[in-house]
Amino acid sequence: MENIYELYTPEQLEMIHNSDHYTMFYAILGQQLIDELGVEGESALREATRRYGKDRGAYRRQRHLDANVKINMKNLFSIGSDLPADPRFHGDQLRLIPEERNTHTLRCPMAELWIDEGYQYVGRLYCEEFHPACYSSYAFGYTKVGLAKTLTQKGDEYCAFNIVLRQEDLPEELKPVCFEHYDPYYTGQTKSIPKAEAKTGFNLLTLRVYYYMVEVVRERFGPEGIEALSHGLEKAAVYAADHLKLAAQAMNKPLDVAFADANYPLYWNPDEDPVWEQYNRHGAKELLKKEFYPVLRRELGL
Amino acid sequence: MNRIDQVATQNLQDCWSILYKNLAKSVLQVRGKDGEVVIRRANHLCGERMGALELKNHREAGKLTNLQTYFTTPVSRCIDPRFRFQWQLFNEQEAVFDVITCPIYDYLLKTGAKDLMISFCEEYHHGCIMAYTGKAGQCTFSENFVYMGENSCRFGCYYRPANIPAAERPASFSADRAEEAQRPDPYIPCPDPKGAFALWGELLLTCYMEEMTARYGEGSVCALSEGLKAAAHETIPYLKQRSISLRKPLDEAFLAEHTFWGTRYENRFALAEGAAKMVEINYCRTLKADLASCQ
Numbered sequence: 001m002e003n004i005y006e007l008y009t010p011e012q013l014e015m016i017h018n019s020d021h022y023t024m025f026y027a028i029l030g031q032q033l034i035d036e037l038g039v040e041g042e043s044a045l046r047e048a049t050r051r052y053g054k055d056r057g058a059y060r061r062q063r064h065l066d067a068n069v070k071i072n073m074k075n076l077f078s079i080g081s082d083l084p085a086d087p088r089f090h091g092d093q094l095r096l097i098p099e100e101r102n103t104h105t106l107r108c109p110m111a112e113l114w115i116d117e118g119y120q121y122v123g124r125l126y127c128e129e130f131h132p133a134c135y136s137s138y139a140f141g142y143t144k145v146g147l148a149k150t151l152t153q154k155g156d157e158y159c160a161f162n163i164v165l166r167q168e169d170l171p172e173e174l175k176p177v178c179f180e181h182y183d184p185y186y187t188g189q190t191k192s193i194p195k196a197e198a199k200t201g202f203n204l205l206t207l208r209v210y211y212y213m214v215e216v217v218r219e220r221f222g223p224e225g226i227e228a229l230s231h232g233l234e235k236a237a238v239y240a241a242d243h244l245k246l247a248a249q250a251m252n253k254p255l256d257v258a259f260a261d262a263n264y265p266l267y268w269n270p271d272e273d274p275v276w277e278q279y280n281r282h283g284a285k286e287l288l289k290k291e292f293y294p295v296l297r298r299e300l301g302l
Numbered sequence: 303m304n305r306i307d308q309v310a311t312q313n314l315q316d317c318w319s320i321l322y323k324n325l326a327k328s329v330l331q332v333r334g335k336d337g338e339v340v341i342r343r344a345n346h347l348c349g350e351r352m353g354a355l356e357l358k359n360h361r362e363a364g365k366l367t368n369l370q371t372y373f374t375t376p377v378s379r380c381i382d383p384r385f386r387f388q389w390q391l392f393n394e395q396e397a398v399f400d401v402i403t404c405p406i407y408d409y410l411l412k413t414g415a416k417d418l419m420i421s422f423c424e425e426y427h428h429g430c431i432m433a434y435t436g437k438a439g440q441c442t443f444s445e446n447f448v449y450m451g452e453n454s455c456r457f458g459c460y461y462r463p464a465n466i467p468a469a470e471r472p473a474s475f476s477a478d479r480a481e482e483a484q485r486p487d488p489y490i491p492c493p494d495p496k497g498a499f500a501l502w503g504e505l506l507l508t509c510y511m512e513e514m515t516a517r518y519g520e521g522s523v524c525a526l527s528e529g530l531k532a533a534a535h536e537t538i539p540y541l542k543q544r545s546i547s548l549r550k551p552l553d554e555a556f557l558a559e560h561t562f563w564g565t566r567y568e569n570r571f572a573l574a575e576g577a578a579k580m581v582e583i584n585y586c587r588t589l590k591a592d593l594a595s596c597q
Contacts, residue, residue, distance in 0.1 A: 102449070145442065146442045148444040148456045153391070156390075162443060
């Protein structure tokens with residue numbers, strides 16, 4: 001296994017830590033739902049993952065529409081990604097045109113971590129539910145998502161994405177929204193869309209995937225489900241603390257609030273996180289404050 | 303690859319490919335690029351009808367309706383033995399495989415129509431699995447040898463107990479978690495290949511007629527008459543070649559065994575009267591006339 005501390009810059013390491021914590025936060029909570037609630041827990045996790053995917057797809061679409069960007073596959077995968085760029089990620093882009101995006105993901109740090117930590121089933125579930133929901137939602141429900149080969153699937157050596165938006169599938173009124181050649185008066189993109197940064201980017205993702213888990217679990221199970229999520233939050237906090245300690249040691253940095261804040265996707269003080277204003281229902285933030293933060297602070301001694 | 307009892311099935315598949323190719327081309331010839339809408343919708347609808355039919359077949363037989371059953375127990379479908387699959391995962395919930403050889407693609411490629419393959423693959427199989435799983439499954443399609451640099455097609459079908467209501471799970475799954483199953487035999491014998499391909503052809507034609515009518519109005523199905531005639535015209539030279547290879551005369555008896563509709567339409571599956579007449583007039587009679595002229 002590679003030693004990331006010999007290969008990457010401090011800035012890249014912050015990105016990597018945020019990415020890994022986001023990955024494991026999802027996996028630990030998801031696995032807890034399955035372990036405690038069985039197939040109904042899995043059902044809730046799948047639904048939460050789909051809602052999260054739809055939310056991200058709709059968010060990307062709105063950002064593109066606001067910047068007068070056409071809603072198509074080329075733009076989805078080249079303009080303003082909401083997934084911060086983990087330097088360990090490697091892909092081979094075979095085709096990127098407005099109708100199609102064909103890529104092979106040769107290395108995915110999320111898949112590697114899920115497999116290494118024993119969460120392959122949850123990781124596979126994520127790939128199966130998130131990607132179709134997200135890309136389909138982005139293009140008004142008309143995207144065809146081909147993802148039959150993934151690093152999270154047993155026996156696969158890379159992920160093969162074949163994401164297509166066929167002009168023939170679109171209703172007439174959406175064709176000019178999606179493709180330039182249907183819009184003769186198109187004047188081009190009006191503003192730039194910045195790529196997601198490590199902390200803010202992964203914070204937005206972590207918070208939202210958690211929010212949808214709370215939403216679905218509350219809808220379907222009530223207090224029994226929330227108890228399962230609470231157990232997951234406790235485990236996630238212990239995992240986070242252990243790995244923040246290791247990271248600080250490896251980077252030869254003091255383990256203080258500043259370090260934790262820079263290297264963990266959730267804000268050290270959730271009341272300073274503006275994203276909660278938009279995701280303030282179902283008691284999600286309160287649950288996190290009650291079940292996650294005390295354990296994290298205790299374990300870190302901060 | 304070419305066992306004597308498999309040859310007729312292979313020829314029936316090619317006759318079906320000829321039908322698909324010519325129906326699709328006839329739509330494009332009359333409607334141009336806009337016709338691609340009809341082709342995609344009709345291919346998807348045809349898949350939906352086939353998937354729904356298999357679901358009904360399996361339910362009536364008291365089988366669990368999951369992916370294992372779908373791929374090991376075709377009832378209304380007949381699988382051409384030239385298909386070559388490399389299975390990766392196979393169980394009640396997952397059917398993941400690479401298609402190494404596809405006779406439909408081979409025929410379209412050989413006759414300069416490989417562009418019609420993508421819309422078939424993307425739509426038809428998706429329609430089948432969606433209908434069979436009550437829209438709770440997935441049929442994804444990642445790689446395709448139509449594309450440069452790819453040398454197989456990858457299909458991933460998924461159907462999860464967690465994605466259907468608890469009350470429906472016992473009809474489809476033996477357990478919440480799936481154990482790997484014995485992979486399907488490379489060759490699944492079909493008791494009535496001719497009937498299966500006749501049915502598939504009828505489903506295809508009916509779906510093209512419905513989608514043409516929905517988009518362009520009733521008169522528009524005339525284009526499909528031309529497609530049926532063109533299919534019959536292409537079928538005779540193809541079968542002539544096959545009869546030479548098999549050292550048999552190309553006659554009514556050969557056509558009766560190696561084509562699914564033949565020169566006299568039987569309407570075994572109660573095709574609507576208008577559609578049945580279209581097949582009889584445009585396909586069967588053309589086939590008969592071409593047969594007479596080449597003898």
